[in-house]
Amino acid sequence: MTLALDSAAQDLLFHAAHTANSFTDEPVTEEQMQAVYDLIKMAPTAFNQSPLRVVLVRSAEARERLVPHMAEGNQAKTAAAPLVAILAADNEFHEELPVLFPHFPQAKDVFFGERPVRERSAELNATLQAGYFLLGIRAAGLAAGPMTGFDHAGVQKEFLDDDHTPLMIVNIGKPGADAFYPRSPRLSFDQAVTTV
Amino acid sequence: MTLALDSAAQDLLFHAAHTANSFTDEPVTEEQMQAVYDLIKMAPTAFNQSPLRVVLVRSAEARERLVPHMAEGNQAKTAAAPLVAILAADNEFHEELPVLFPHFPQAKDVFFGERPVRERSAELNATLQAGYFLLGIRAAGLAAGPMTGFDHAGVQKEFLDDDHTPLMIVNIGKPGADAFYPRSPRLSFDQAVTTV
Numbered sequence: 001m002t003l004a005l006d007s008a009a010q011d012l013l014f015h016a017a018h019t020a021n022s023f024t025d026e027p028v029t030e031e032q033m034q035a036v037y038d039l040i041k042m043a044p045t046a047f048n049q050s051p052l053r054v055v056l057v058r059s060a061e062a063r064e065r066l067v068p069h070m071a072e073g074n075q076a077k078t079a080a081a082p083l084v085a086i087l088a089a090d091n092e093f094h095e096e097l098p099v100l101f102p103h104f105p106q107a108k109d110v111f112f113g114e115r116p117v118r119e120r121s122a123e124l125n126a127t128l129q130a131g132y133f134l135l136g137i138r139a140a141g142l143a144a145g146p147m148t149g150f151d152h153a154g155v156q157k158e159f160l161d162d163d164h165t166p167l168m169i170v171n172i173g174k175p176g177a178d179a180f181y182p183r184s185p186r187l188s189f190d191q192a193v194t195t196v
Numbered sequence: 197m198t199l200a201l202d203s204a205a206q207d208l209l210f211h212a213a214h215t216a217n218s219f220t221d222e223p224v225t226e227e228q229m230q231a232v233y234d235l236i237k238m239a240p241t242a243f244n245q246s247p248l249r250v251v252l253v254r255s256a257e258a259r260e261r262l263v264p265h266m267a268e269g270n271q272a273k274t275a276a277a278p279l280v281a282i283l284a285a286d287n288e289f290h291e292e293l294p295v296l297f298p299h300f301p302q303a304k305d306v307f308f309g310e311r312p313v314r315e316r317s318a319e320l321n322a323t324l325q326a327g328y329f330l331l332g333i334r335a336a337g338l339a340a341g342p343m344t345g346f347d348h349a350g351v352q353k354e355f356l357d358d359d360h361t362p363l364m365i366v367n368i369g370k371p372g373a374d375a376f377y378p379r380s381p382r383l384s385f386d387q388a389v390t391t392v
C-alpha cells in the first residue's frame with residue numbers, strides 16, 4: 001500500500017476508467033455536473049486564479065450549432081453524446097482575483113496587468129483544471145471523451161467571445177456499446193522520469 | 197451520493213488537500229514516486245501521446261543548481277522541500293507514437309510532422325498530465341507545492357534541452373508547520389459554468 005488512495009478510487013479514476021467513444025441514452029443531470037464542479041474547483045491553480053469556464057451544450061439547437069465545427073471523425077459521437085462540455089480559458093480571470101486571492105488583492109495588477117501574460121497563465125491553469133475536470137467526470141461514475149479536434153476559431157465565435165479561448169470539448173455519459181478502443185501502452189517510469 | 201467517488205477519496209484528493217508551503221524532513225521515496233507515476237500515467241492524453249517528462253531533483257548538488265532559478269519568494273521552500281520535481285513537455289513525443297498509439301502508427305507523421313504543431317500539443321497534453329500529477333501526489337498521502345514562478349529559460353538550459361519545455365516545478369513532501377495559507381474562496385458553479 002504505497003498509495004493512500006484506496007484501490008476502488010484508484011480504479012474509478014485511473015486504472016478501470018477509459019476514454020469513451022459511444023454512450024448510452026442515460027441523461028447526465030445538472031446535479032451531477034454541479035457535484036463534479038464542486039469537487040474539482042478545490043484543486044489548485046496559480047494565485048487561485050481558477051480560469052476554467054465551462055459551457056454545457058444541452059439543447060438540441062446548440063448541439064446542432066456545435067457539431068459542424070467538430071473534426072469529421074468527432075461529429076457523430078458529439079451529436080449522440082448525452083452531454084457535451086466546451087472547456088475554455090477566461091483571459092480576463094484577473095477581474096476575479098481580489099475575491100479569489102484575498103491575501104494579495106494587488107496581484108490583479110502587479111502580476112496580471114498585461115493581456116499576453118494573462119492569456120498564457122489562463123491557458124496553463126485552465127488546462128490544469130481540464131485535467132481535474134476529466135477526473136471529476138470519472139468521480140461521478142461517468143466516462144469522458146475529450147477532444148481537441150475541432151475548429152477552435154469557429155467554436156470560439158459561435159459559443160464564446162474574444163476573452164474566452166476554447167481548450168477542448170468533452171463528451172460525457174455512461175459508456176455505450178463498443179465504447180472503448182483497446183488500452184494502449186504507457187511509458188514506463190524509467191522512460192518518463194529521470195532523477196538528478 | 198451524487199458522486200461515485202467515496203468521501204475519503206474526495207477529501208484526500210480535493211476537499212482536505214491543500215497546497216503546502218513548508219514540509220517536514222520525512223523523505224519522499226523512489227517507491228512513492230513510482231506509485232504516483234504508475235497511477236497517473238493511465239489518465240488520458242490526445243493520441244495517448246503522454247508528453248509529460250519529470251526530473252526529480254534529489255541530490256544536494258542539483259538542488260543548489262535549481263534554487264537560484266526560482267523566483268525569490270519560492271527559493272527558501274524549494275531549497276528545503278524533501279523532493280522537488282521539474283515537470284516538462286517533450287516536444288518530440290511523436291517519436292514514441294508508433295508504440296503509444298498502435299492502432300494508427302501513422303499519426304506520428306500525419307498529425308505531428310510539424311514541430312510547431314507538436315509543441316502546442318505537447319504543452320496542452322503535458323499540462324493536463326501535470327494536473328493528474330498534482331492529484332497523484334495527494335493520492336500518495338503527500339502534499340504538493342506547484343510553482344510557475346521561476347526562470348523558465350534558465351531551468352531549461354540547466355536541466356533540460358531544446359526539445360523539453362519546463363511547465364512547472366513542484367515541491368513534494370509531508371506538510372510542515374504553518375504549511376498552508378488560509379483556504380481561498382472558489383467561483384460558484386453558476387459563475388464558472390453556463391448551459392446552452
